[in-house]
Amino acid sequence: MKRPEPACLSAALAAAAAAGRPLGRLAGPDDAVGFADLLRASSLGGADLTGRSVLIATRAQFAAAVALIELDGRARRIVLCPPDLDPAHLPAIAGQAGIDAVVTDGDPAAFPALGVSDVLRCGPLGPAAPVAPSRGTEWVLLTSGTTGAPKMVAHRLSGLTGAIRPAAPDAPAPVWSTFYDIRRYGGLQILLRAVLAGGTLVLSDKDEPVSGFLARLGRHGATHVSGTPSHWRRALMSPAEAAFDPGYVRLSGEIADQAVLDALGDAFPRASVGHAYASTEAGVGFEVTDGQEGFPARFLAEAPGGVELRVVEGSLRIRSPRTATTYVGEGSPVLADADGFVDTGDMVALRGGRYHFVGRRGGIINVGGLKVHPEEVEAVINRHPRVRMSLVEGRRNPITGALVTATVVLEPGEAPPAAVKAEILAACRAALAPHKVPAILSFAEALAVTQAGKLARPGASRHA
Amino acid sequence: MSIRLTVLDNIKRIAEEQQKHLAPLSDDLVLTESGLDSLCFAILVARLDAELGLDPFTTEEDIVFPVTVGDFVRLYEGAAVDEAA
Numbered sequence: 070m071k072r073p074e075p076a077c078l079s080a081a082l083a084a085a086a087a088a089g090r091p092l093g094r095l096a097g098p099d100d101a102v103g104f105a106d107l108l109r110a111s112s113l114g115g116a117d118l119t120g121r122s123v124l125i126a127t128r129a130q131f132a133a134a135v136a137l138i139e140l141d142g143r144a145r146r147i148v149l150c151p152p153d154l155d156p157a158h159l160p161a162i163a164g165q166a167g168i169d170a171v172v173t174d175g176d177p178a179a180f181p182a183l184g185v186s187d188v189l190r191c192g193p194l195g196p197a198a199p200v201a202p203s204r205g206t207e208w209v210l211l212t213s214g215t216t217g218a219p220k221m222v223a224h225r226l227s228g229l230t231g232a233i234r235p236a237a238p239d240a241p242a243p244v245w246s247t248f249y250d251i252r253r254y255g256g257l258q259i260l261l262r263a264v265l266a267g268g269t270l271v272l273s274d275k276d277e278p279v280s281g282f283l284a285r286l287g288r289h290g291a292t293h294v295s296g297t298p299s300h301w302r303r304a305l306m307s308p309a310e311a312a313f314d315p316g317y318v319r320l321s322g323e324i325a326d327q328a329v330l331d332a333l334g335d336a337f338p339r340a341s342v343g344h345a346y347a348s349t350e351a352g353v354g355f356e357v358t359d360g361q362e363g364f365p366a367r368f369l370a371e372a373p374g375g376v377e378l379r380v381v382e383g384s385l386r387i388r389s390p391r392t393a394t395t396y397v398g399e400g401s402p403v404l405a406d407a408d409g410f411v412d413t414g415d416m417v418a419l420r421g422g423r424y425h426f427v428g429r430r431g432g433i434i435n436v437g438g439l440k441v442h443p444e445e446v447e448a449v450i451n452r453h454p455r456v457r458m459s460l461v462e463g464r465r466n467p468i469t470g471a472l473v474t475a476t477v478v479l480e481p482g483e484a485p486p487a488a489v490k491a492e493i494l495a496a497c498r499a500a501l502a503p504h505k506v507p508a509i510l511s512f513a514e515a516l517a518v519t520q521a522g523k524l525a526r527p528g529a530s531r532h533a
Numbered sequence: 534m535s536i537r538l539t540v541l542d543n544i545k546r547i548a549e550e551q552q553k554h555l556a557p558l559s560d561d562l563v564l565t566e567s568g569l570d571s572l573c574f575a576i577l578v579a580r581l582d583a584e585l586g587l588d589p590f591t592t593e594e595d596i597v598f599p600v601t602v603g604d605f606v607r608l609y610e611g612a613a614v615d616e617a618a
Contacts, residue, residue: 509583
């Protein structure tokens with residue numbers, strides 16, 4: 070069933086309300102509002118930003134979501150700043166995107182000087198007359214590169230919502246949530262689902278401990294929850310994981326290996342566990358719901374959902390109406406190849422009728438001329454039942470240029486670490502070529518995860 | 534454990550891990566005939582760096598590449614002396 074194309078988010082909410090569909094709520098850690106109430110309210114004192122290029126730079130996700138719904142369909146362009154953006158990048162972003170208004174939930178006077186005349190503080194919702202949407206707003210998301218300035222990736226609402234199916238008429242309204250921030254592609258998908266397919270959305274907060282967020286998910290009765298494999302591994306390590314019982318668990322943003330899929334299946338036996346392939350540039354590619362890592366090779370012939378896939382020199386390329394339209398800014402790279410395919414830089418290998426993700430093109434470790442993707446080694450390590458997560462890195466070596474090293478986080482258990490280490494290395498030797506087996510393996514209490522919810526890979530530049 | 538014993542112990546362990554047939558170790562044994570390949574040596578150098586805090590291949594200037602097991606041990610013993618100086 071095809072969902073009618075919304076002109077903008079408020080139009081979609083108004084249409085749902087007019088059709089008598091119950092609308093859900095937007096629930097942050099400290100605030101909550103019914104989606105229906107947003108149609109007759111403003112957090113900007115009713116300021117008219119029609120036709121403007123607006124930077125939404127709030128600390129709280131709640132404020133960003135409210136401003137987004139208010140401004141979509143009116144602003145010419147909306148640039149969504151993720152919470153961990155280095156303020157040093159703001160002048161370049163504002164200049165390149167032609168920003169002429171800023172929305173913040175902090176002190177406008179304290180906002181960095183961007184040469185922008187209007188810096189608006191978004192406050193409590195006040196009544197406002199509904200304004201008719203006038204245009205298709207361009208949405209700009211920032212990629213989460215670890216080095217250099219973030220890239221600005223432009224989307225249209227029709228592309229962002231291309232993978233969203235309408236709710237089944239008789240199904241109970243979902244309670245959505247996501248470990249992602251909604252200002253990143255993965256999190257934005259969940260906000261858009263709550264607005265377009267109905268249901269309530271529970272927002273996280275970047276300063277909230279995982280246990281607190283999980284407890285809140287339990288209290289709200291969250292049914293549909295998404296996050297990266299790193300988010301989910303961290304959740305599985307928390308005793309508060311038992312507090313909630315989702316029906317639908319979604320992974321994206323990193324490689325979902327068999328170990329994490331199986332662990333989630335065990336932890337949430339009632340849930341369907343799916344992993345989606347999506348990136349800020351390529352949009353939502355496809356979803357895999359058979360519980361297996363990787364994706365069926367037949368997807369290349371079938372083009373599920375109209376998403377065409379190609380594998381060129383080992384890397385996945387995607388052409389679909391859901392891909393971004395362009396990068397914003399002068400001197401930006403070209404988004405798509407001559408045929409309109411976006412090169413994802415995600416490397417895949419065909420084994421047994423399935424493509425398996427093996428890592429990022431830029432993340433390869435070169436051991437004496439032999440290539441190693443850190444992720445393929447991590448996938449083997451993570452299969453050990455005592456392993457919660459692992460990080461594989463290259464380490465400089467005077468003989469082979471680099472060697473593979475691994476840092477592993479264990480779950481509590483009886484066997485001493487030395488015995489577990491021997492088992493992990495034995496499993497690696499059984500499954501991997503000798504140069505891929507970690508030469509040095511150490512244990513750590515925890516591994517760093519970026520604001521975007523991905524395993525922090527020092528020295529590697531990763532996107533989306 | 535002395536540097537010599539640490540080196541020899543690691544050589545034996547790495548050969549076992551990598552399933553290499555190790556020739557009987559002696560100071561005269563030529564490294565390229567020891568049964569260890571370059572990956573084994575890379576691992577050996579990394580492990581010795583971790584255990585002894587010494588990496589003469591990276592830190593020493595004008596390094597003379599060791600030809601025999603005896604040369605290799607002396608390279609590390611020399612690096613330890615330089616380190617202590």
